[in-house]
Every structure is written in C-alpha cells, then in structure tokens.
Amino acid sequence: MLKAKSSLGVIFFPAYDWAISETHPEREERLLYTQDQFREEGLFDIEGITEYRPLRATDQDILRTHFCFPSVDGICTESHRISAGGAIQAARLVLERETQHAFALVRPPGHHAMKVVQGNRGFCNINIEAVMVEWIREHYGQKRIAIVDTDCHHGDGTQDVYWHDPDVLFISLHQDGRTLYPGSGFPNENGGPRALGRTMNIPLPPNTSDEGYLHALEQVVLPILADFKPDLVINSAGQDNHYSDPITNMCFSAQGYARLNEMLKPDIAVLEGGYSIKGALPYVNLGICLAMAGCDYSAVLEPDFNPEQLREEPDTMNYIKRLCRQLPDLYFYPKPGAYEKEGRYFIRERDIYYDTDNITEKQREELKDCDDCSGIRIIKSSTHRTGSCLGIELPWNCCPACEKEGYERFKRKNDGFQIVQMLDRKNKQYVYRP
Amino acid sequence: MRIGIDIGGTHTDGVLIDGDRLIAAAKTPTFSDNLLESISQVLRSILSGQDPGKVSTINLSTTLNTNAIVTGRIEKVGVLVVGGPGIAPETYRIGEHFHLIPGSLDHLGTETTPLDMDRLQAAVADCAGKGVKSxxxxxxxxxxxxxQENTIREHLGNRADFVSSGHLLSGQLNFGRRIHTAYYNSAVWRAFRAFSTALQESLLKFNIRADVNILKADGGTMPLLRALESPVVSIFSGPAASVMGILAMEPTDSDILMLDIGGTTTDIALFAAGQPLLEREGISIDGRPTLVRAIHVESIGIGGDSLIQVEQGVVLVGPQRLGPCMARGGSAPTLMDALNVLELVEFGNSRNSIMGIEELANRHGIPGRQLARDVVDTAINAISTRIDSLITQVNSKPVYTIQEILEDRPITPSKLIVIGGPAVVFRELLQTSLGMEVVIPPLHGVANAIGAALTRSTAQLVLTADTARGKVSIPRLEIFRSVPRSYTLETAINEAKSLLIGDLEQAGVRISAEEVQITQADSFNIVEDFYTTGRNIRVVAQVQPAVTVLLDKVNAGIRIDSGPERQLL
Known part of the structure; x- marks a missing residue:
C-alpha cells in the first residue's frame, strides 16, 4: 500500500446542500466528481493522508479579519462560516503538528472578499484565507506568512486585506487583468506605503500553460520566498487556470498544478475557484493532494490531456520570460508610489463594485504614518444599503497614542455613522459600537 | 428453534434458542484443522434431549476464511486489473498472478481507452499455463x-472455475479495495465450498433440516447459497457476533461501549443510540483494506494472559502472550497474575501468581505489590486511551453538508458492557477509572453465539442515476439501464427499496419496506454550459444489523456446558 512521504490532512467539505443559485457555477455539484475520484483512487487509504471535517468560524474569527457592514450575519451564511472553518482546521492541523501539510478543499471561495465587506464579490463573501491567517496570529503570535494565489483571477480581496501589512507577503499569479475579471493585479500594485514590495502581481497572458506557470514560479516566486523566509506558505489553490475551465482562457494542467505544489511546498493549500467540475477538478485536486503528500502523481492525467496542443506559442513564452525578468525588482527594490497624504495620514479613496450583489461601495481609508507602531487605520464606507459605516483598526503593535485616538473615535456620539466597528488587534477586541 | 454457533480462534460456542428463551449453551475448543468436529461437539451438547427437527434456522459464524487468508492457505488467483490514469494500479499488486490490462474509464464511466485484447489474451494464457482456475x-x-469487466469475464469463459467481478461485490467506489476484495473472494471460494458441502452433510446426520446462514462482518447473516458467491464477506464475523449478542441481551437507545476481554486481546465497539457503528468503507485483512462491510471493532493487545515485561523501568503489558497466567500453570506472569496479587480476584493458584510477580519485581528492584499495581494501571490506561481516541475519531468523522454540521450530536457513551472470560474481574477497575456504569450481562460467556443465533439478514445497495445521460446503475444487482429525464430522487429511493427487498426475498428473507434504511439520498443539478441538463442522483439503501427477538432474561441462569474440563476463561 502507498505511504505519504509527508503527512497530509485534507478537509473535504463539498457543502452538498448549498448553492448561490441553481445553475450558478458555485453550486452543490461542484465537488461531487472530485469526491468520486478521491473515493475510487482510495486517496484516504494512503497511509498519512487523512480526511477531516471543517470547524466553524465564529463571529469573532470573522470580525478580527473584516469590517462587516451591517453585521456578520448580514454578509455571510453558515456555508461561509464553515468554509472559513475548513481553512482554520487546516491551519490548526499544521500548527498543532498533527499533520505536516493540510489542504482545505472547501467551498464557497473567498479571495475576492476585501477588508471591508458589504456583500458578495466574484462568488466570495468572506476571505477564508484571511480569516485563517488572523486565526493563526491570534493563537500562535505574529507569524510571517506568504500567500501565493494561483487562482486564474487576481486575488484582489486578499491583496486588499494585506495591502498595508509588511508581515504578509502576497503573490498572485493570474490571467492578465486586461482580459479577465476583476480587471486588476498589475505589477505596479505592489503594496501600501508601509508594506512596499509585500504585494506582488504576476499577470500572465491568456493561453499560458505548464511551462509558463512553472517559469514564473521558478524565476519570481521562489527567489522572493527564499528572501522573505516566511514561517508559513499558503497556496490559494484556485483551479480555474485549467485548460478546460469554462470561464477563463488559460492552459494549465493537473500535471503542471501538481508540479507547482511540489516546488512551492505550501504548508497549507486552500481551494478557491475552479469550475470545470468534471474535466479538471477531479484530476487537479488529486494531483495537488498527492504532490503535497510527496506521493507519485506522474499518472494523474486528464483523459483528454495533450501537452503538445496546450503548449504556449513562442511569443507567449517570450513575453512571460521578459515579464519575469523585470518583476523581482519590484520586491527587492520597490519604488514608492505617489501616495496622497493629508497631514500624517495616507489617504486612499475608491469605489468598489460587488458584482454578484450589484452594490457600489464608496470607501475612504486613512492610515496614520506613525513612528511608534504600524499606525491606526480608519475606513469610511458607504453604500445605498447600509448608509455610512466606520471601521477602526488598531495594529497588533499599537502605540498608546493610536490606541487613544482609536477609542475616542469609537466612543464618539452623533458622528453621522450608522455602524461603527472596532478591530483592535492589540487588545483582541472586535466589537461594534453599541 | 434457532441455533447460533460462533467458531472463534480458541473456543467454539453454541446456543439453542426457542423463541426468546435460551434452552442450552455449550463451549468447546476449536480444532482449527477440523472445524466440523467443533461444530459437532457443540451440536451434540445443545441438542441433547431436543428434537432437531424443530430447528428452523442455524446461523454460523466461522473463522474459516479469516484464518485461511491470515495464514496464507489460499488458492492461487488470476488477478486481471484494468487501471488507467491516476494512482498506479501496481500499488495494489496482490498474489502471484497479477496482470494489468490496458484500458480505462473516467469517473462518469465513459470509456477513455479501449481494452487491450491482445494483452488480455496473453494474461489469460499465462494464468492457464500456471494452472490458475480462480x-x-x-x-x-x-x-x-x-x-470492460464483463468483456474479460466472457473471455475467460470455461477456463475459470470461479470469477469475482469487481462491480458485483459492492457498488461503492474504491479501486484498490475492490481489487483486494475480489482477490480474497476468489482465493477462499474453493475451500469454503468444500466446507459448506461437508457442513450440510454433517447437519443431515444430526437430522437438522434448517435454513443455514453464514454470519457476515456487519453482524447480519446471509443464506449459505449466497455465501458461496461471496465467501469473503464472512471474514471477522466473530466480533460482530458478540456485538449482536449485546443487542439481543442489553438493548438500549443510548450511546454505549462494548468491551470484549479475552486472553490475548480486548475488542472495543461503540454503539450510537443503541446502533453498532459500521466501518466507513470496509474492514482490512492482512494489512489490505477491503469493501467488506463490517461493524467497527478496535482490537487492543491486552487480555488476561498478556505477558508482563519491564524494560528500562517501564512496565509493559501485552501484546505478547506466552501461554496462560501462572495461576493456571503458565511460565511467566501475566495481567491476571497481577490482579491475583492485588487480591482483586481469586483465580486459580494465586500463590503461583505471587511467586511470579515477586520474582520479576525483584529482578528490577521494585516491590511486588507496586509492580502489580503498575501493571493493572498500565492495562486500564491503555484501554481507556483507546476508548477516548475511538470516541474522538467517531465524533470527528467527515461530513459533507451544512445541515449535518449544524445538527451533529456528539456521541458520549456513559455505559460500558463488558463480556468475555475475565469480564467480572475488571468490573470495578473499569468503573473507577472510566467513570462509567459497567454492566456484565449474565450470559456474557456466550454473547457471541446468542448474537449469531438471533441476528437477521443485512444487505446494502448503491444506486447512481444520471438523467442527463439517461442512465441508472445498481452495480451489485447487475442493473445498468436507461431512464427517462423525468426520473426523480423519489423514484430512485422507491426503486432502491423495492430492489433491496426483492433481492433479499430471492435469498429467502422477508423484510418490510420500513426496515430498509436510506443512508444517502442526494440529487444534484447537472449544469452544462450554464443550463440544467439533468440530475445526478445518489441513493444508498441498507438493512441495518438487528436481532429478530430480545432474549428473555429469566433464563439467564442457564449453565454453559464446557465439557468435562470446566474452564473459567
């Protein structure tokens, strides 16, 4: 019988009783064929690969990660709590050393959910990786964490959550935003003023296949990880970069994805998108599991796999090679952008569109350029649904001045905000104004 | 009247039951090279003074197939495997005649590579040349x-005396387990057939003309004729028989634990709301997982005769057994001797126990009583640790719906039923250390035979339908046919129920529709190119293990005939 070289915990939670709508790609059927493949292959009979059930994320788990307006229940259902709880279970297994690696094979996904959540964007309500990362920090201290997002879509939500965080390195490999939702993820988006170079975007051209993906991994991702020296590496393992995916234009394969995980060696992988539920997911998920467990995956092949046909055109490969030569500089020698500043505060003003719920959020963010800590962050957010909302975030290393300022803002009366949430990492207080 | 016989590793137990009354019970040694002799001895004892013509049913739990597999006394089997992409089928190589035939299907059952007939012919010729007939x-x-399996079977034709086809053994997916199950099934078939013929002749000599059933690892029975098709499902029926005995003697609707303490091992089983828990996929034998449905029983290498050792100051109990305890003439001190020293029991010659323990303790420079105390603590701790991990494992088993997570009720047993030879000895120790009520049923010595006698048939059936492709399949019954798009989950459930009832009826077992349990009933919307094209329907129906009647406790005082040499263990 087979034995895993390194033990792997798989949190398989297909949510067989939940869908966004009957025919939506994010529906009950999504992981059905993956489970058939796992069962027939006897994945959990391999010594060292074990199946676990998810935990359930609590209000506190979500509120230490997000500003939820109007409330936690207002933006997420049980399915989202359990999906995030699946990621938390993965982290618990690895940090408690019950298994060496863990894969949260859960749905619905989360990487389009930003710091502020007012609804559903790109099938995501809460950011399940971010909820997991904050759970890790709450229970195991301020770790250095690298999130490598290999979903075909730019992980704009995760990028937003960690934009100002120098301890989280976020690298996204995705189909170029000029050709796919959400239209972002360009190299010049490389972190906030106090976390420069800690966001890295690798926009790959349509029809990128195994060689292109693995080239980007080898030339950009791995050297940066070697320098950053994270305590934990997380793979946001979306599978919509597969050649058979119905809503994207890439040519990645199960073999390529397994190899990517073998090279990246993530401690934890979390499923994100991927909607070729019969042609891709059964094979890609099997490939990822075997690669993470150090088992032979060389025969995991889609029935219609034809590497010659999928191979990049020379022009595409040349473009990828040129791009990958330039990108590492953005991490090693980042250039400060033209940040707007009012007094001691960096200012960001944006409109954020929630495509699934058709909501537009107006947002103004103020981050204090504090010499004594990472700086208090104030976010003003408004939509036609919730009115004016205020989020106050105090960093884990918050200085007394920022703390005082934060609580003054929080306790203020008649300041025109309908909903105010405090996210105080220092004292672990995650509460709404009564 | 019903007869239940459990042929165990050391003893063969038998009971005769009339309605809900126990008429007779007997215990005899198991002669591993002549099981029929053990059966005959038991029958002679329990039928003395009875009319054998009144026996309507005889249920037999036998270690025949288990032992044949574990000791390697099995027939050579030609294993013809069609693998395809994924985990290498070579992983599951088993036996001396294992052949891979190129060909493949995908997870929907679509043929993606045709069967390589040349390679098939070569493999079959190779097996034929080596005298393989199974x-x-x-x-x-x-x-x-x-x-593809059917093509191979047809190709084998009369070159095979017996063929196990994977899809007929179980509808559950698991390629490796299917290979192991089919292999063992064919490997024990011939010997089991011989045993069954001899058994029938021997029953005729006793003037017994009853229905003969074989016990399965899931605690249910199947008619002997059915057992000839799938003898493999009789492996590990012994522990299942004991579990069924508990259901007949101590029925409950709460969570309980069963502990069957023997000479070498202790078996642990868990009942959730009074129902014994089954293995998720199937039981393992000889290190190979199978698709044989089984009651989940954990075995731990601690029993009354477990050898005591002291290694670098650490006291070890079991898993070795050199022989009986010193109190019964053994040569090295065992757990039972430690209990004797502590006066927790008065068993056999306790002076021998004291001598043995003192001698071992002296060698390691510790007082004898302390060694005995450490031994008992170690044993009880090991059992209680295993119980805890079993409960944790069961409570953290994977679930796949939000509903299940929200409604999940953790299993928290508060009562322990202890059976087996040394059961009485452990009552107070277990009660104190586990904090659970401990019950020892009066007839615990023959719980296994009582379970065998009173259990009924079990069966399972897996139905999968894909209305977009217009197909339904029920592999175990060899049903693969077309269905209209209008085929619904409700139709599927009804079909599964009536097919299961019909299947059992064909085997001579009558059950009502209420006794069929639906353990899975899912219907998934199949969407292709953003349009609903049909439903993917999954139904699993089963008849769960249960006993036909509860044993009347008034007869609990009956004497177990253990032959001329009365034994306590």
Missing part, C-alpha cells in the same frame, strides 16, 4: 460501467 476481474470505475 480469477478476480477488476476495473477502475467499474461500478459506473461494467463493460
């Missing part, structure tokens, strides 16, 4: 589409 034919995803 075969196992298994393809990956064959429960979705049996055509």
């Amino acid at each position: 075969f196992a034919v298994v393809g990956k995803f064959s429960p979705r589409n049996p055509s």
